[in-house]
Amino acid sequence: MYIVGIGMVKIDRYYDKGYMQLIHDAAIRAFDDVNSYEPEVVVVGNMLSSSLYNQDSLAALALDAIGFRGLGGLKVEAACGSGGHAVIVGYSLIASGLYDQVMVIGVEKMSDYPTSTVTSALAQAADAEYEYIYGISFAALNALVMRLYMLKYEAKREDLALWPVRMHEYGSKNPYAQLRNRITIEDVVNSPIISDPIRLMDSAPIGDGAAVIILASEDTARKLSDTPIEIAGLGFGSDGLDLSSREELLNPISIRRAAEKAFRMSKLSPSNIDVAEIHDAFTITALVSIEGLGFAGPGESWKLIKDGRFAAGDKPSINLSGGLKARGHPVGATGVYQVAEIAMQLRGDFPGVRISNAEKGLAMNTGGVATLTSVIIMKR
Amino acid sequence: MKISPARVWREKDSRYRLEGSKCKKCSRVFYPPKPSCPYCGYSDTERINLPRRGRVVSWTVEYTVPEGYREYAPIIVGLIELENGTRVIAPIVDVEVDKIYEGMYVEAVLRKIFEDGDEGIIVYGIKFAPST
Numbered sequence: 001m002y003i004v005g006i007g008m009v010k011i012d013r014y015y016d017k018g019y020m021q022l023i024h025d026a027a028i029r030a031f032d033d034v035n036s037y038e039p040e041v042v043v044v045g046n047m048l049s050s051s052l053y054n055q056d057s058l059a060a061l062a063l064d065a066i067g068f069r070g071l072g073g074l075k076v077e078a079a080c081g082s083g084g085h086a087v088i089v090g091y092s093l094i095a096s097g098l099y100d101q102v103m104v105i106g107v108e109k110m111s112d113y114p115t116s117t118v119t120s121a122l123a124q125a126a127d128a129e130y131e132y133i134y135g136i137s138f139a140a141l142n143a144l145v146m147r148l149y150m151l152k153y154e155a156k157r158e159d160l161a162l163w164p165v166r167m168h169e170y171g172s173k174n175p176y177a178q179l180r181n182r183i184t185i186e187d188v189v190n191s192p193i194i195s196d197p198i199r200l201m202d203s204a205p206i207g208d209g210a211a212v213i214i215l216a217s218e219d220t221a222r223k224l225s226d227t228p229i230e231i232a233g234l235g236f237g238s239d240g241l242d243l244s245s246r247e248e249l250l251n252p253i254s255i256r257r258a259a260e261k262a263f264r265m266s267k268l269s270p271s272n273i274d275v276a277e278i279h280d281a282f283t284i285t286a287l288v289s290i291e292g293l294g295f296a297g298p299g300e301s302w303k304l305i306k307d308g309r310f311a312a313g314d315k316p317s318i319n320l321s322g323g324l325k326a327r328g329h330p331v332g333a334t335g336v337y338q339v340a341e342i343a344m345q346l347r348g349d350f351p352g353v354r355i356s357n358a359e360k361g362l363a364m365n366t367g368g369v370a371t372l373t374s375v376i377i378m379k380r
Numbered sequence: 381m382k383i384s385p386a387r388v389w390r391e392k393d394s395r396y397r398l399e400g401s402k403c404k405k406c407s408r409v410f411y412p413p414k415p416s417c418p419y420c421g422y423s424d425t426e427r428i429n430l431p432r433r434g435r436v437v438s439w440t441v442e443y444t445v446p447e448g449y450r451e452y453a454p455i456i457v458g459l460i461e462l463e464n465g466t467r468v469i470a471p472i473v474d475v476e477v478d479k480i481y482e483g484m485y486v487e488a489v490l491r492k493i494f495e496d497g498d499e500g501i502i503v504y505g506i507k508f509a510p511s512t
Contacts (some may be wrong), residue, residue: 120381129391133447133503134471134493137443140457143440144469148459151438151482195442195457202476209394243459244469245410245418349487 001091001227002221007032011178011207011328013111019049019058022210023065023107030103030212034224036215040099042073044068045086047367049075050137051121052113060329079367080281082106083211083335084374088234090215091318100220106336107210114356115153116208118206122331125368128243139203139282141369142202144194146247146284150197150359152250154301157197161188162305163283164201166224170312172366174352176337178207178328181317202283211337229343232360233268233377235261239370252370255292259364263294270294271315273377275345279366280323290318290363293375294307312353316362320345320353329350329352335365339376346380381448385403388503393483395505400466401425413425416501428493432488433511434462441477445456449493474509487511 007029009022017025031037035215044062049055058304059073078085083106090104111117117138124131126141149155165185171177183201192380214224221228237257240246247253268292278293280286290301295316297308304310321327321341324334342361344350358379366373392414393399401413405422411430416423438459445453457503458472458480472480474492495506 035509115444116450117449119444120448123446127412128381129395130434130470132446134457134505134507135452136457136469136471137444137446139444140440140442140455141469144438144457145458147440192443193441194444195440197440235407238469240418243411243471244412244467245414247419249459 001094002216003213003231003339003343004216004225004228005030005037006342006343007212008176008337009207009332010176013113014193014208014293017208018142019055019061019107019109020065022109023105023207025063026210026212027105028104029064030214034118034214035321037101038105039071039101040073040092042103042105043086043090043093044073044075044118045083045332045336046075047077047079047082048108048110048121050263052126054216055319059112065260070204077332078372080329080331081235081335081365081367081372081374082332083337084363084365084376085236085335085372087335087376088236089376091231092233094215094217099302100217102215103267104212104336105213106211108330108333109208110206110330111148115206123175125371129201130242130244135193138305138322139198139354140195141243142282142284143198143335144243145288145369146197146282147249149284149287153302155302157317158185159197159302159306160283161185161336163280163286164188166311166371167280167323167325170353171319171322174327175328177322177352178205179326198282204281204324204329207328207330209328209333211333211340213336213340213343222303227347231376232379233262233266234375235259236372236374238372241371243369250288250290252292252373254366254370254373255289255364258373258375259293260336262377266377267362268377272360273362274360275320275342275355276316276362277321277341278318278364280319280325281329286323291364291371313355320350335363335374338363339366342378346378367377381494383494383500389500393427394493396490398430398506401431402428409464411466430466431463434460434486436480436482436484436486437461437467439472439480443461456480458486458508471507472509473507477497485511486511
């Protein structure tokens with residue numbers, strides 16, 4: 001199974017563009033990226049179309065956006081992890097033998113509404129009856145995990161500011177990134193409190209985006225692209241819908257399970273990965289993700305980051321796009337951006353910070369507080 | 381939040397009385413209740429009343445709140461470990477935002493959690509208040 005075409009739009013606040021135009025703009029670039037194309041089905045990764053835009057049937061909207069009315073399609077929802085899950089569904093449609101070419105589209109619009117409205121919609125990722133109904137936001141749940149981490153591993157607030165600083169550095173060089181300004185540790189620790197200890201600069205921005213990848217079976221891939229990137233392994237997993245009943249808040253089952261499955265399938269281990277894009281909707285999410293994937297032991301990631309690990313050129317180099325923090329996090333689209341970025345790193349044409357001769361990459365995307373996670377491993 | 385009478389009514393035992401579930405096989409007790417055990421996977425559980433006293437394991441002071449919750453902001457949210465070891469996430473009330481600490485004793489109290497507009501349903505539920 002191969003990724004043959006990639007198209008992305010810069011993540012931004014597009015007051016002049018709705019779902020249809022964003023999908024169109026990303027798809028045109030994906031079509032330009034292949035020798036020829038004939039998609040047979042679309043899979044759309046999206047979280048908020050129903051809650052913010054009263055729009056279901058999103059695949060039909062996507063097909064009209066790209067001029068393929070008549071084809072089949074569906075939307076895949078796994079909250080902020082919808083994009084990665086959509087890629088897995090797209091893969092499955094080809095692996096099953098049903099289709100040869102699949103378009104996976106990640107799309108989200110968030111910027112049309114005030115923050116409280118978007119906060120409400122995002123809170124739907126949590127348990128509606130036992131978290132959201134109390135007014136407990138998604139940031140608040142992550143803040144509980146962040147404080148727990150800081151208490152257990154004796155990490156200081158300043159230590160945890162290093163990650164967003166690094167993400168903005170990389171974001172400043174990525175033309176697709178929403179936030180392209182550099183920041184300092186002082187900027188992070190003095191930014192407004194969202195849900196203590198999470199501050200604004202610990203949090204991914206609200207933005208709009210669309211990313212498209214075209215997947216093809218092995219035979220078809222060679223015709224469509226001179227630089228196909230293989231999907232070598234993938235997996236997904238879950239943890240409790242609510243956080244109350246979780247056994248290990250700092251070590252979610254979903255990340256471990258998804259990683260185990262993807263590594264086993266690809267016959268690789270964390271030490272083989274050259275470049276990775278991980279889910280860092282909040283600073284704490286980056287730490288839990290790095291540890292859950294096996295790139296660091298429990299409670300070790302923040303120290304390794306302090307030592308300069310996981311920066312460009314290290315193995316693995318993590319979030320050279322700027323991550324969710326700076327590249328942006330149009331929630332249901334993010335997983336598709338990540339896969340696209342890793343594929344471009346392996347092809348050697350990612351237009352931001354790029355490492356040379358990367359051969360194996362990993363994309364990890366999650367919805368909720370690591371509630372539904374996908375891991376996708378790619379090879380050159 | 382879209383509220384309906386039936387939706388609020390059917391959660392009353394767990395939300396008003398702090399009922400949890402106990403697995404009929406591995407005996408693990410957890411909250412909120414679920415019909416199957418999330419730990420051993422056994423397909424049968426029973427409802428039990430949980431202890432109402434516990435200690436604060438983690439907490440946050442939430443300033444950016446979802447729509448409809450502005451009158452409650454800032455909301456202090458606690459991860460509480462009850463005396464039997466079961467964990468519950470719920471708001472902490474009757475305390476200043478800078479007076480919460482790890483290990484603080486709290487007990488369950490019944491409070492208003494949401495009003496569905498001026499004429500809609502008022503939803504009640506368990507919150508935690510400081511205890512000796």
